[in-house]
Amino acid sequence: MRILNASGCLDALAAPEVARQLDAFVTKTVTPLPREGNAPPRIAETAHGMLNAIGLANPGRERFVADHLPRLRELGIPLWVSVGGFCAEDYAVTCSLLAGIEAIELNLSCPNVDEAADSAAEIVAACRRASELPLYAKLSAAHPDIAEVAQAVAAAGADGLSLINTLRAVAFDRQLRPALARGSGGLSGPALKPVALHAVRACHTETVLPIVGMGGIQTGRDALEFAACGARDIALGTVLFADPGAPSRVRVELASACEDAGVAKPEDAASLAKTPETGRKVPA
Amino acid sequence: MQSLASPTRHRVAGSERIGPYTLLRLERGGLEPGVAGQFFMLEAPGRPLPRPFSLCLAPPGELAFLIDPIGPGTEAICELEVGDEIRVLGPLGHGYRLDVERPLLVGGGIGIAPLPYLAEQLGGSPPVVLGFRSEEHAEAAALFPSAEVVIDPVLVTDVLPEGYDVLACGPEPMLHAVADLCPDAQLAWEAPMACGYGACYGCVVEIDGALKRLCLEGPVLDAQRVNGRYRVPAVSEEAVSA
Numbered sequence: 001m002r003i004l005n006a007s008g009c010l011d012a013l014a015a016p017e018v019a020r021q022l023d024a025f026v027t028k029t030v031t032p033l034p035r036e037g038n039a040p041p042r043i044a045e046t047a048h049g050m051l052n053a054i055g056l057a058n059p060g061r062e063r064f065v066a067d068h069l070p071r072l073r074e075l076g077i078p079l080w081v082s083v084g085g086f087c088a089e090d091y092a093v094t095c096s097l098l099a100g101i102e103a104i105e106l107n108l109s110c111p112n113v114d115e116a117a118d119s120a121a122e123i124v125a126a127c128r129r130a131s132e133l134p135l136y137a138k139l140s141a142a143h144p145d146i147a148e149v150a151q152a153v154a155a156a157g158a159d160g161l162s163l164i165n166t167l168r169a170v171a172f173d174r175q176l177r178p179a180l181a182r183g184s185g186g187l188s189g190p191a192l193k194p195v196a197l198h199a200v201r202a203c204h205t206e207t208v209l210p211i212v213g214m215g216g217i218q219t220g221r222d223a224l225e226f227a228a229c230g231a232r233d234i235a236l237g238t239v240l241f242a243d244p245g246a247p248s249r250v251r252v253e254l255a256s257a258c259e260d261a262g263v264a265k266p267e268d269a270a271s272l273a274k275t276p277e278t279g280r281k282v283p284a
Numbered sequence: 285m286q287s288l289a290s291p292t293r294h295r296v297a298g299s300e301r302i303g304p305y306t307l308l309r310l311e312r313g314g315l316e317p318g319v320a321g322q323f324f325m326l327e328a329p330g331r332p333l334p335r336p337f338s339l340c341l342a343p344p345g346e347l348a349f350l351i352d353p354i355g356p357g358t359e360a361i362c363e364l365e366v367g368d369e370i371r372v373l374g375p376l377g378h379g380y381r382l383d384v385e386r387p388l389l390v391g392g393g394i395g396i397a398p399l400p401y402l403a404e405q406l407g408g409s410p411p412v413v414l415g416f417r418s419e420e421h422a423e424a425a426a427l428f429p430s431a432e433v434v435i436d437p438v439l440v441t442d443v444l445p446e447g448y449d450v451l452a453c454g455p456e457p458m459l460h461a462v463a464d465l466c467p468d469a470q471l472a473w474e475a476p477m478a479c480g481y482g483a484c485y486g487c488v489v490e491i492d493g494a495l496k497r498l499c500l501e502g503p504v505l506d507a508q509r510v511n512g513r514y515r516v517p518a519v520s521e522e523a524v525s526a
Contacts, residue, residue: 241483
């Protein structure tokens with residue numbers, strides 16, 4: 001089980017010692033044109049997570065490829081580039097410019113931009129024609145049937161799934177004003193974990209695609225639960241903010257979580273998760 | 285700067301009230317105090333995210349932070365008792381440049397937090413001007429052996445002497461007013477931060493005409509680098525006295 005970062009939750013150039021703890025670094029989403037991002041305030045804490053409305057701040061694909069990508073390569077870790085846009089053509093052109101990386105993650109689900117994207121399958125198909133690199137489709141659990149979307153992107157040529165993105169949410173300050181300048185934002189952190197686990201399990205049941213599971217993972221035990229739902233790899237997001245040593249810590253904890261669960265490796269947890277506990281009649 | 289690994293655990297050595305604020309003293313362990321104006325991320329017990337605080341004092345073997353309990357995280361930190369432990373990461377960011385000839389320290393409210401350690405690092409008892417919104421808040425002036433103190437409606441900018449190298453920290457309107465009077469001042473800003481090391485992109489302010497991360501560029505900035513296209517009304521929740 002590889003440990004990645006969730007896109008947008010780490011700047012490898014600002015914190016290379018954190019990136020080097022990962023099995024692969026996923027960039028912030030790259031869009032066709034540079035984006036300054038949303039006005040502050042952009043983040044707000046909630047009871048069991050946080051909201052962000054960063055707004056896909058990024059240098060744009062030309063400067064990313066010319067300037068950022070070479071510097072990222074110098075870090076010597078496998079790179080995944082997250083690609084975003086507002087129509088299939090946006091995504092496909094960016095994909096065609098990328099080389100010398102391990103994979104592309106297609107951000108099909110950012111809640112912090114206004115423009116509606118084309119259908120996920122159409123975007124994946126366009127990117128498939130534009131690039132031979134592995135394509136991971138990052139989906140939102142806001143869709144009523146995420147497994148249906150997963151099947152559609154699989155049929156369109158996706159090589160894997162990244163599950164899940166943040167969920168659109170709102171929070172207020174003590175004066176009942178929206179805590180974010182944009183009004184709403186993406187919810188991340190521990191509050192998301194049960195939703196993410198369900199999405200991973202649903203997509204794992206309906207497709208054969210490898211899954212990077214993410215959403216509220218704080219510990220090795222959390223990572224093992226994603227493995228139990230069928231995730232092959234996991235990504236860390238919000239936990240990185242409180243703990244820049246989280247990748248190394250989670251890797252160590254995952255080994256002992258496997259031991260505690262009586263499995264030799266994380267993948268073996270999937271068989272345990274197939275049999276629901278039926279004996280207990282009262283809450284534990 | 286501390287290498288970015290997991291934050292380390294530090295025992296509370298003392299916690300005392302100073303007016304409405306709490307001066308929290310932590311055992312230093314292996315942490316360096318850094319340069320005045322740099323900040324540390326302190327775990328807020330029971331909350332998902334840590335909070336940024338600039339160092340207030342560096343007693344032998346300890347690190348001390350001045351905290352204004354304005355939200356659930358800062359309140360939880362103020363409720364810590366001697367012997368409790370919290371995780372700490374730092375020092376982070378860029379502090380004040382200490383190579384100034386005639387320093388004058390200017391603080392407003394909880395913005396006085398980094399100034400005691402700054403005075404110690406500068407040496408020679410630099411003059412200090414402090415502004416507070418009430419008599420109770422002004423009790424925090426006890427952190428300084430001698431300071432000129434004004435209370436609202438008198439503002440620090442009403443009493444600033446000329447001819448000094450100003451090093452300031454305080455609420456945004458105060459910093460903008462100081463910048464207008466003293467274009468060469470060094471100003472310590474605050475913004476909501478989730479990480480403190482450039483990962484979350486949450487703490488952007490307008491620096492050199494573009495939105496940039498305060499945790500990496502600052503929190504101490506030369507006055508002319510900040511202008512006001514985006515003015516955050518006030519740090520609403522937990523603040524972040526970095």
